[in-house]
Amino acid sequence: xxxxxxxxxxxxxxxxxxxxxxxxxxxxxxxxxxxxxxxxxxxxxxxxxxxxxxxxxxxxxxxxxxxxxxxxxxxxxxxxxxxxxxxxxxxxxxxxxxxxxxxxxxxxxxxxxxxxxxxxxxxxxxxxxxxxxxxxxxxxxxxxxxxxxxxxxxxxxxxxxxxxxxxxxxxxxxxxxxxxxxxxxxxxxxxxxxxxxxxxxxxxxxxxxxxxxxxxxxxxxxxxxxxxxx
Amino acid sequence: xxxxxxxxxxxxxxxxxxxxxxxxxxxxxxxxxxxxxxxxxxxxxxxxxxxxxxxxxxxxxxxxxxxxxxxxxxxxxxxxxxxxxxxxxxxxxxxxxxxxxxxxxxxxxxxxxxxxxxxxxxxxxxxxxxxxxxxxxxxxxxxxxxxxxxxxxxxxxxxxxxxxxxxxxxxxxxxxxxxxxxxxxxxxxxxxxxxxxxxxxxxxxxxxxxxxxxxxxxxxxxxxxxxxxxxxxxxxxxxxxxxxxxxxxxxxxxxxxxxxxxxxxxxxxxxxxxxxxxxxxxxxxxxxxxxxxxxxxxxxxxxxxxxxxxxxxxxxxxxxxxxxxx
Numbered sequence: 241x242x243x244x245x246x247x248x249x250x251x252x253x254x255x256x257x258x259x260x261x262x263x264x265x266x267x268x269x270x271x272x273x274x275x276x277x278x279x280x281x282x283x284x285x286x287x288x289x290x291x292x293x294x295x296x297x298x299x300x301x302x303x304x305x306x307x308x309x310x311x312x313x314x315x316x317x318x319x320x321x322x323x324x325x326x327x328x329x330x331x332x333x334x335x336x337x338x339x340x341x342x343x344x345x346x347x348x349x350x351x352x353x354x355x356x357x358x359x360x361x362x363x364x365x366x367x368x369x370x371x372x373x374x375x376x377x378x379x380x381x382x383x384x385x386x387x388x389x390x391x392x393x394x395x396x397x398x399x400x401x402x403x404x405x406x407x408x409x410x411x412x413x414x415x416x417x418x419x420x421x422x423x424x425x426x427x428x429x430x431x432x433x434x435x436x437x438x439x440x441x442x443x444x445x446x447x448x449x450x451x452x453x454x455x456x457x458x459x460x461x462x463x464x465x466x467x468x469x470x
Numbered sequence: 471x472x473x474x475x476x477x478x479x480x481x482x483x484x485x486x487x488x489x490x491x492x493x494x495x496x497x498x499x500x501x502x503x504x505x506x507x508x509x510x511x512x513x514x515x516x517x518x519x520x521x522x523x524x525x526x527x528x529x530x531x532x533x534x535x536x537x538x539x540x541x542x543x544x545x546x547x548x549x550x551x552x553x554x555x556x557x558x559x560x561x562x563x564x565x566x567x568x569x570x571x572x573x574x575x576x577x578x579x580x581x582x583x584x585x586x587x588x589x590x591x592x593x594x595x596x597x598x599x600x601x602x603x604x605x606x607x608x609x610x611x612x613x614x615x616x617x618x619x620x621x622x623x624x625x626x627x628x629x630x631x632x633x634x635x636x637x638x639x640x641x642x643x644x645x646x647x648x649x650x651x652x653x654x655x656x657x658x659x660x661x662x663x664x665x666x667x668x669x670x671x672x673x674x675x676x677x678x679x680x681x682x683x684x685x686x687x688x689x690x691x692x693x694x695x696x697x698x699x700x701x702x703x704x705x706x707x708x709x710x711x712x713x714x715x716x717x718x719x720x721x722x723x724x725x726x727x728x729x730x731x732x733x734x735x736x737x738x739x740x741x742x743x744x745x746x747x748x749x750x751x752x753x754x755x756x757x758x759x760x761x762x763x764x765x766x767x768x769x770x771x772x773x774x775x776x777x778x779x780x781x782x783x784x785x786x787x788x789x790x791x792x793x794x795x796x
Contacts, residue, residue, distance in 0.1 A: 241773060242751030248767040327747055334744070418742055422750035425768060429749060 244425030252435030253428075256445060263445075264388045267452040271392030274459035279400040281461035286404050292351020293468050295342055295409070297361040297458040300354045301386065302339035304365050306332050308372060308379060316376040320434065327426050334419045341412045348408055360467045364454050371447045377431055377440055381447035384427030387420055389455035485525070485576050486513070488546070493569045496549055497629035500597060501564060504538070505546045505573060512543040518604035519582035519695070522546065524563075525574040532559040535601035535671075535695075536578060537630070540608070546578075549629050551597035582695040584608055587667040590616040591658060593680055595672025596623070599630055601695060605669060606637050616640035621653045621676070659683035662691070671695040685759040685791060711787040715739060715796045716758050730782040730792075739796055741782060748784035755782050760792035 245261060253260060278294055309332035317325045343353035357365045364386070371378035394417050401410035435441055457463055492504035507513060521535045538547030552564045567573070584590075584605045592602045599620055609616040617640060622628035625646040634642055645653050659668070659680065668691055670680045677696050684692040709726025713733070722733050731753055734741055743753040748766030762780040773779060782794070 241770075241779065242754060242768055243770075244749065244751060244768060246768070246770070247749055323747070327745065327749070330745070418750070418752050419744045421752055422745035422747075425749040425751070426745065426747075429767065 242421075244421050245428055247425045247429045247432075249429040250431075250433030250435070252440065253432045253444070256441050259445065260448060263448045263452045264385060267385055267389040267455050268392035270452075270456035271389040271459050272396060273392075274456045275393040275396040278459060278461045278464065279396055279403075282400065283403065288349040288406075289351055290464060290468070291404075291406065291409070292346045292349035294459075294464045295346050295349070296351060296354050296467070297358050297364070297463075298390075299339055299342040299346060300358055300361045301364070301390075302335050302342055303354075304357070304361075304368065305335040305383060306339065308368055308383065309335065311372060312379055315372070319376065320430065324426075324430055324433070328430075331423050331426060334423070338412075338416050338419070341415065345409050345412050349406070358467060359470060360458050360463045364451075364458065367450055367454055371450075375440070375443035375447075377434060378443045378447040380427050380430055381444040382451045384424060384431065385448045385451035386455045387423045387427065389451075390420060391417070391424070392456070393459055485574055487572050487574055488513075490567060490569055490571045490573060491545065493567060497631075498624070498626040499552045500549055500627070500629040501552075502537075502547060502549050502629070503563070503567070503573075505548070505575065506544060508572070510544060513546055514578060515543065516540060516546075516578040517580055518584045518608045519601050520578040520580040521582075521601070522548065522575045522577035522579075524548070525576065526559065526562050527566075528558055528562050530557075530559045530562065532563075535582075537600035537603045540604055546575075549597060549600045551629075582669075582671070582693065584669070585667055585693070588614065588665040589663070589667075590614060591663075591666050591668045592616060592618045593653065593655075593658075593668065593670040593672070593676070594618065594620045595653075595676035596621070596627070597629065598670070598672030598676070598695070599628070599634075601671050602669065603630060603633065606634075606640065610637055610639040613639065617658070618642045619645065619653050619655075619658060621645040621647060621672075624648045655679055655683050659687070662687045664688065666691070668692045669694075682791070685789075685793060689761060689789070709786075711789070712791045713787075714791060714793045716793050717796060724786070729784065730786070734782065734796070741796070743783055746783045748781050751781060753781050753783045754779050756795035758793040758795055761788040762786070762792065763788045 282290060309328055313325055313328050317328065346353050368379060368382050371382040394413055397413050398410055401407065431444055435444060487508065488505040489508050490503055491506040494502055496502040516536055517540065521533045524532050524534055526532065534548035534550060536546050537549050538545060550560050550563045553560045582601055590609050592606060594602045602618065606616055606618060618634065620628065620634065620643065628644065628646060631644065660683065668684060670677060674696065677694055681692065681694065711724055713722045713724055713730055722737055724730050724733050731741060731743055731746065741753050741755065744750045749768055751768045757778055757780050762777055763786040764774040764780060765784040765786065766781040769779065769781065
């Protein structure tokens with residue numbers, strides 16, 4: 241009944257909607273598989289610090305979105321309608337709240353909340369910021385793909401939460417799940433509203449494809465193991 | 471108090487000095503006045519539902535429905551209830567006017583027209599019977615089936631009962647409250663009938679009850695005439711509407727400058743939400759009756775047209791009342 245990818249507000253993506261949906265479906269599926277794989281490994285050794293390490297790049301994503309969204313507004317916001325400036329700022333505030341609540345969850349598991357980009361999240365962060373430099377809509381396309389990818393992690397996380405009784409993490413991610421519908425819909429609406437040329441669409445596709453290949457990786461057990469051994 | 475000046479008559483047409491040809495009791499506290507031109511000439515034609523403005527010699531203007539027979543072109547008839555809290559209108563008519571006196575009137579005008587339908591349900595409370603009488607005659611003359619529900623405090627207080635008994639082609643339910651209680655609206659309005667139009671005139675509580683029951687009826691099926699503007703209407707700001715929470719029956723007024731979501735939350739009704747901009751769809755709520763005015767960007771056009779769900783963060787109401795599954 242509600243499909244945020246079909247949000248109204250512009251037709252600038254009409255020619256590439258199908259490809260965008262394929263990219264997003266693909267990254268959601270890869271993230272789901274990576275998350276299931278992580279919790280399958282966690283089932284064998286349910287160490288809260290491992291879960292905290294898995295959550296650390298999630299926390300970094302939240303605060304990096306805050307930085308990025310504010311820079312996006314500062315650089316390009318006045319080319320947008322006022323309502324989109326307001327909504328991007330609202331998203332930024334919610335991302336800050338997510339950083340806070342995911343941070344608390346990490347601390348409750350005995351982990352440390354990142355205050356600089358974790359090495360395993362660096363390719364993701366670098367790509368995002370590179371997109372911001374390239375084109376006014378590219379960073380929005382990249383985070384839209386990244387935000388969408390997270391939706392693949394929710395169900396496996398909630399199921400693992402029941403098995404291992406980490407209710408606080410589940411509660412936090414229920415809230416994030418709600419807000420991400422907004423963020424995904426907003427990103428799609430902004431892209432559709434302001435993409436006018438083939439060059440705009442090429443940059444959007446480039447950003448989404450690039451993020452598709454990166455966004456799921458920090459959800460894997462291998463990424464967590466590497467981070468913990470570093 | 472409504473006083474007689476050109477503005478209070480709005481766009482009322484010509485003024486007539488008419489003679490009270492007959493003034494007689496029609497029920498306890500009700501008089502019937504038959505008005506004719508002094509020279510017996512025909513009066514302007516009118517249709518069921520019409521009313522005239524009566525300009526009383528004391529400067530007060532009152533509106534009364536025409537309740538005579540439209541085929542009797544040389545006379546108009548009105549029924550006047552003596553209001554217990556009269557501010558000089560009905561009490562003047564009851565106490566001061568006599569047969570043979572002259573009254574100045576304007577009109578007739580019609581804000582309560584009888585619309586073509588296969589079948590009619592007429593609901594009258596007390597003196598609200600007056601516009602119904604010509605409507606029933608018109609329906610009967612066209613061979614349309616009709617039902618009248620007529621309630622009053624007591625049989626003695628209910629005007630024109632003898633005339634009603636003589637009307638043909640329909641079904642009449644006379645319901646004096648002291649004998650039979652209130653009108654059984656659920657029985658007659660509980661289920662929508664696509665072929666039927668409902669006409670109701672009476673006191674505010676009856677009108678409110680009929681309006682509430684008719685929420686399940688199609689838009690446009692209900693036609694109302696109030697004796698006076700409803701308290702709700704008087705309180706209502708332009709752009710405001712009411713929301714009823716079906717599970718508790720609680721009713722909330724949504725002012726024009728606030729969202730349904732805000733008012734729901736303020737009243738302790740939790741609804742999941744995030745964007746408050748009609749984008750995320752998380753505040754989706756089922757609509758049980760009423761017509762939502764969709765302002766969101768995410769429901770499909772088909773869903774918006776079906777009107778069975780709405781996003782309460784940005785959408786509003788085209789009807790006075792929305793009943794939500796909350």
